[in-house]
Structure formats: C-alpha cells, structure tokens
Amino acid sequence: MPSVLLDGDAVPATGELPPSAHEGLGTRPFGFYVHVPFCVTRCGYCDFNTYTSSELGPGASRADYAETAIEEVRLARRVLGDADLPVRTVFFGGGTPTLLPAGDLVRILRAVDQEFGLAAGAEVTTEANPESVDPAYLEGLREGGFNRVSLGMQSAKEHVLTVLDRRHTPGRPAQAVQEAHEAGFTHVNLDLIYSTPGESDDDWRASLAAAIEAGPDHVSAYSLIVEEGTRLAARIRRGELPMPDDDVAADRYVIADTMLSEAGFSWYEVSNWATSEEARCRHNLLYWTGGDWWGVGPGAHGHVGGTRWWNVKHPAAYASRLSTGSSPGHAREVLSSGDRHVERLMLELRLDSGFPLAEIGPHARTAVARALGDGLLEPEPFRTGRAVLTLKGRLLADALVRDLT
Numbered sequence: 001m002p003s004v005l006l007d008g009d010a011v012p013a014t015g016e017l018p019p020s021a022h023e024g025l026g027t028r029p030f031g032f033y034v035h036v037p038f039c040v041t042r043c044g045y046c047d048f049n050t051y052t053s054s055e056l057g058p059g060a061s062r063a064d065y066a067e068t069a070i071e072e073v074r075l076a077r078r079v080l081g082d083a084d085l086p087v088r089t090v091f092f093g094g095g096t097p098t099l100l101p102a103g104d105l106v107r108i109l110r111a112v113d114q115e116f117g118l119a120a121g122a123e124v125t126t127e128a129n130p131e132s133v134d135p136a137y138l139e140g141l142r143e144g145g146f147n148r149v150s151l152g153m154q155s156a157k158e159h160v161l162t163v164l165d166r167r168h169t170p171g172r173p174a175q176a177v178q179e180a181h182e183a184g185f186t187h188v189n190l191d192l193i194y195s196t197p198g199e200s201d202d203d204w205r206a207s208l209a210a211a212i213e214a215g216p217d218h219v220s221a222y223s224l225i226v227e228e229g230t231r232l233a234a235r236i237r238r239g240e241l242p243m244p245d246d247d248v249a250a251d252r253y254v255i256a257d258t259m260l261s262e263a264g265f266s267w268y269e270v271s272n273w274a275t276s277e278e279a280r281c282r283h284n285l286l287y288w289t290g291g292d293w294w295g296v297g298p299g300a301h302g303h304v305g306g307t308r309w310w311n312v313k314h315p316a317a318y319a320s321r322l323s324t325g326s327s328p329g330h331a332r333e334v335l336s337s338g339d340r341h342v343e344r345l346m347l348e349l350r351l352d353s354g355f356p357l358a359e360i361g362p363h364a365r366t367a368v369a370r371a372l373g374d375g376l377l378e379p380e381p382f383r384t385g386r387a388v389l390t391l392k393g394r395l396l397a398d399a400l401v402r403d404l405t
Helices: 062-080 102-115 135-143 158-164 172-183 201-214 231-237 246-262 282-288 315-323 337-348 362-373 379-383 391-395 397-404
Strands: 030-036 087-094 118-128 148-154 187-194 218-223 266-269 272-274 292-296 301-304 307-311 329-334
Touching (some): 030 062, 030 102, 062 102, 062 292, 087 102, 102 118, 118 282, 148 172, 158 201, 246 272, 362 397
Parallel strands (some): 030 087
16 A cells, blocks of 8 residues: 555544445445555565564554454444445455464454355455465465465566565565465466566566466566655665666567467456456456455555545554554545546556446547547447557556546
8 A cells, every 4th residue: 555645534433434435335346455564674666555573663563463453344344334245355465464374364354254254256365475475374375265366576587676675586486376376276466567777678578488487377567666755766866776768668568468468368457467357356356347345454445435545554553543442544535426437437448348438528539539540449349339448558548548537
C-alpha cells in the first residue's frame, strides 16, 4: 500500500459505513486484502507501507500481528452486519507476508472463513519473496487453504537486483516455483520489473526467459516507477543512476508481450499475462471490475459500495486502535457517481474485455474515433460495441483514459 495517507472524512470509531455503502451489498463480488507490513530490508525503489524490525518501535510486534489482524476481521463482520457475503478471494500482500509463520497466515484465513465463509473454490493468494519460503512452509500454506502464490522475482540479473536492493539470489525464484508446484500449488505468479537503471534489452530478455522457463502460469511485469522519498529516487537525484526512459520502457513492454505470447501466455490486463482463464488473478479482477473488499492491516485500503477508506499507517497505532475495540480507519471518502464512472473506465479499459462504447460520454466520441484511427483500439470489438486496446493502445493507455474522461 502507498505510504502517503490521503485527506478524507473521519472514520467513526465503530467503523460504521454510510447507508449508501450497504446498497446492493452481497450482489457484488466480495474479497479481503490482508496487508502484512513487515520486511527484512527496505528495497530501494519501494514506497509501500512497510517496516523492518528496527523501524517498528514499541507497541508493534510480528508475534502479535495475526491476532490483531483477526480483530479487524471481526470488526468487518460487525460493520457489515448480517449480509450474506461469501468471500471469493483473499490476498495477503506486503511487505513480505511470509515473514510471519505459515500458521499465522492460516489463522487469519480461518478467521475470514469463520466470520464470513469462503465461497466454494475461493482464490487464496499470498505474496512471497523467494528466500522467505521453503518446501515445509509452502506445504503448510497449501494444507491451510492457500491455493495461489505470487513470488517477487523482479529480475534474473544480479546487477539489476543490486540496483533494486533485492536480496534474493538469481535462480532462487525458479526453485521456489518448483517447490510451490510440489506443495500442490497449481497457480503460481512471478512478478517482474523492467527499465531498472543499468538493465539492457538483453538483460530483460534473459529475465523473461528465466521466468518462462521456471513454469509459472501467470506473469506480472511492471515498469519501474521512481517514487519520491525512496533511496532509488535519491540516487537518481544525485546523478548516480539515470532516470528510466519512457521510450525504453515501451520497447521493453513490447519485448515482454512478444516473448510471453510466444510462450503461451495471453495478456488480460495491461501488466498481466496468464496461460489460461483459470490462471488469471481473480482478486485483482475483483478490484478492476468494481467489486467490494475489506482491507485489513496498517495503511490497507478497503472499498464497499462506493465508499473507500484507509487505515492508520503505523503498526503500533493500528494495534492500539483495535485493542480498544475501535476502527483502525484513518479516513474515508464517498465516491460520486461521476468518480465511480471514471474509475470504472480507467480500470476496465486496461482489461482484454475492454469497456462498453455506449457508456463513454458524448463529449469523448471524437477522442474514441481518433483512437480507432490511430490504431489504439481493436477494430473487430469496436464494431460490436467494445473499446479494446491494441498493443499500441496498451502502451498509451493512461493518455487514452485522460482523453476519454
């Protein structure tokens, strides 16, 4: 989760949501995001809400974290009342969730199941660093109900990992994928980052080749974003490293799409490729298609029925709120119908299913026609009423969304 808390309205101590959030509750997919804010070290490019042991300070403990998170799951049940909300997806993110014992993650998952009930076939994912799991740990997760794991590979080249301040050894992600398969995980994702300073096209090709060879059924590839306040930003500002180049990033994206497509992966969201419909990340699809979710943990964001809120950042403040029975919510906002439409357009246009042309406002029809003429939209879906991005359109997705809103 981003480390900067936005302004918004106060969240009641009870966590109570406005009446509008309860409208249609249960008719939309519902999931849980569980933020585990712990890391061994802070990666130089990362501005997520994470803490090393030396940064935690008094009042926060890894050992107590599972029980604290479970208290928020219970709070969610009280706030959402008796609505029938079978949980379709649970995603443990971080930080590094797998710094906690596998049993702690399983306990949190069981609390979600006890309070809400997991839907049949629910997707349960955890992120993991390749060095933070081993066969026994993965077996414990699988036996506890997890069925998907997302491993942070980032690169296969040691000098690139060094710039990113990543601590795993090249080759270890492939071993972790194999161990996950042996533990019974059918669905395994590898995360990659491209356009790191010092990375060449051949370095990027080597990373993609290594990821494909490892045998995951899902790959996520993200262009490096230099966030203010990070060590990487400071190094670039001092001239130690060059700023990533947008044209280079576009070339790397095309390389990724070509190599992954040739290996049997299909894009389904601008930064995500999967080998089948079943391999797609259903939790992220819940976000991208307007579902509801409760965000558990320090700095975690939740969204129900057009109300979005975010928790206090520091683990100690988070634990203190819940220990007194209060909501850890820091602030919230109720989205207008216009805001929700813009967000829906922004997210759904990035999907391979696209966005309905009939729901794009008349003011943007000229921009739509221009996008088609410029080769940013696929002609065949356009004829049947959908705006679906071409490869060129994916490269210019953000600019196109601005034109259409």
